[in-house]
Amino acid sequence: MDEDSDDIVAPKKVKRKPKPQGKKRKGSQLKPDDAAEDGGEEATASPRKKKRAPKLEPVYVIPDVEKRTTTFKGRLGYACLNTILRNKKPATDVVFCSRTCRLDTIKEKGIDFVKDLGVKNVEDLLTIIEWNEANNIRFMRISSDMFPFASHSLHGYPLDYCAPLLARVGELALKYNHRLTTHPGQYTQLGSPKKEVIAAAVRELKYHSEMLDLMGIDKDGVMIVHGGGVYGDKEAALERIKDTIANVLPQNVRDRLVLENDEICYSASDLLPICESLLIPLVFDYHHDALNPSLPRTEIISRANEIFRKRGIKPKQHLSEAREGAETLMEKRKHSARCKMLPEDLPDDMDLMIEAKDKEQAVLQLYRTYDLHPVIHGTVLVLVASSPSFNLTP
């Protein structure tokens, strides 16, 4: 689907998936799982090699991108996961920040096991930030899974045990002028009519705040959440959201909170009034706005940026694109692997989070498209052949 993939010369061995037509998986069936039609078929071509084949050197090719120009001067970032570091081989070398476990495992191994996962996640975050710096990326979203179950009603735990390590993350980010933000998940419902749901949302936000506070991150370290559900009455839900923000959230949590327009329930014009009245910034998401439009983009952006300005927070926005060939609303919600271009109305001085399956590769592609930063040959496309998106077909 993504032209990108077509250009890639994959590492020499491309394996065909066995395709065991066994049990029906409960997930979607619509992904024929082999999109390796990129010409990497020489895979099976060497059946008779007796000397144990030395590890094949992958062939890295940087495909051409269509060149474009921009006056954009902000940072581009990616969310949570670095595909190169996540897929390092051997498996013991992988670097990622979302180690987690099951509830059963907590019962089995105890909470200290879980807290150790958090330590490993934070250690790896240091590595990722170093990688980012080496590759001219200075903006990323921290995984909400950094500390598994930290906000859980029964198993939750404070993060102070990890304070020194978290402080190192903040110091490193500061050293590189690297912005770190968070995006608590879809279960974070500030406007639910159910008390327990709100309580869980507040715990989740407190956890994220605690993490950022212990890192010593400044006010640019925001936490982005959506409006959430409407429960059949949007006005009433908005009132509850407003009440939660104004009267329930502790000040340090509220200080980091920002709202984001979504593609189903709350458009930018739904959120702007409460954002403006509470001085909660609005993160504008171009993709969501395209699916759930309201006011003219330029108006949304200028009003949103005014809130950021008043709060002294560097503005940020989200960019993603729908999968190619998406027809229905549901299909269009899915993110594409890359972003082909920056939006028309993108202000120059702005941090832009790229939400794409290929993560940092999508950022690097935009770097190349617009000549924003040099891209190191070898970090591009190193593993695209095995990245999840590579197997996605439209």
Place this chain on the structure above:
DNA sequence: TGTTGTCAAGCAGAG
């Protein structure tokens, strides 16, 4: 090593 089913949490929309 890879594959497969399942996993903390909430909601809305499609079929």
Place this chain on the structure above:
DNA sequence: CTCTGCTTGACAACA
């Protein structure tokens, strides 16, 4: 009603 999608991934069990 069930399945899907959301920041979408990762664990666990087994081959």
